[in-house]
Amino acid sequence: MKFTKMHGIGNDYVYVNCFQEQVADPGRTAVFVSDRHFGIGSDGLILIKPSDKADFTMEMYNADGSQGAMCGNGIRCVAKYVYDYGLTDQTDISIETKSGIKYLHLTVEQGKVAFVKVDMGAPILEPGKIPVISQKDRVVDEPVTVDGKNYHMTAVSMGNPHTIVYVEDVKGMKIEEIGPGFENHPCFPDRVNTEFVRIIDRHTAEMRVWERGSGETLACGTGACAVAVASILNGYTEDEVTVKLLGGDLKIEWDQKANRVYMTGPATVVFDGEIILPEESSGISSKS
Secondary structure (H helix, E strand, C coil): EEEEEEEECCEEEEEEEECCCCCCCCHHHHHHHHHCCCCCCCCEEEEECCCCCCCCEEEEEEEEEHHHHHHHHHHHHHHHCCCCCCCCCCCEEEECCCCCEEEEEEEEEEEEEEEEEEEEEEEECCCCHHCCCCCCCCCCCCCEEEEEEEEEEEEEEEEEEEEEEECCCCCCCCHHHHHHHHCCCCCCCCCCEEEEEEEEECEEEEEEEEEEECCCCCHHHHHHHHHHHHHHHHHCCEEEEEEEEECCCEEEEEECCCCCEEEEEEEEEEEEECCCCCCCCHHHHHHC
């Protein structure tokens, strides 16, 4: 299987051009290629496919093999791939995802995509659609007890569920101990991605993320969008926010009049390769 490894500010996936390749068992393949010791090493697998509704389809799988709905960093990399590898010559494209069609504008420098602005659509705040179990119209600064400790959370969906928790020390927190409790909390029927956030000023926030199915990652684009929306809802920031993630910065804008969230950030090719996928009963072998 031929592939390209790419990352959006450190959120790395293995990308497969399904105009040329076929992946029979994407979930199992995602588990294999994501392994950082025996596979390629990534946060998951993203398949680039044809679409009868948009220019392209993005189909994503987490490192544990579960299918995801949307990945903000991943979709920027899809946009870079289809332009840089000659699948399109357009700088305004549409990509079909499980959470709807997304529209992207590509900034090209010296023939290659440098930055991508994504119209991430409207944030979902209704609890039943996120989903999060709540009797309220919105879950904003609501108390929650996780592993015996009390927190306050704000729930937002950007096509996938997020809960945002504000903390005083993002860098020093033990996210590997706290994250799983949120991910698997019974108030989140589909599990949840959790962003731990510190507000720096009215235009800047820093975050770490625990992603469902993948654990801590260096960046999460939908998570950064959810952080911006949550921070605006809580009155902590203005409508344009620079969100600082472990892998780099994303610029997020929530146009409340149009109710659209826009994300701008880079996308990077790491390398191209080819890997032999293991058969059901065989060992592992690869080449790159």
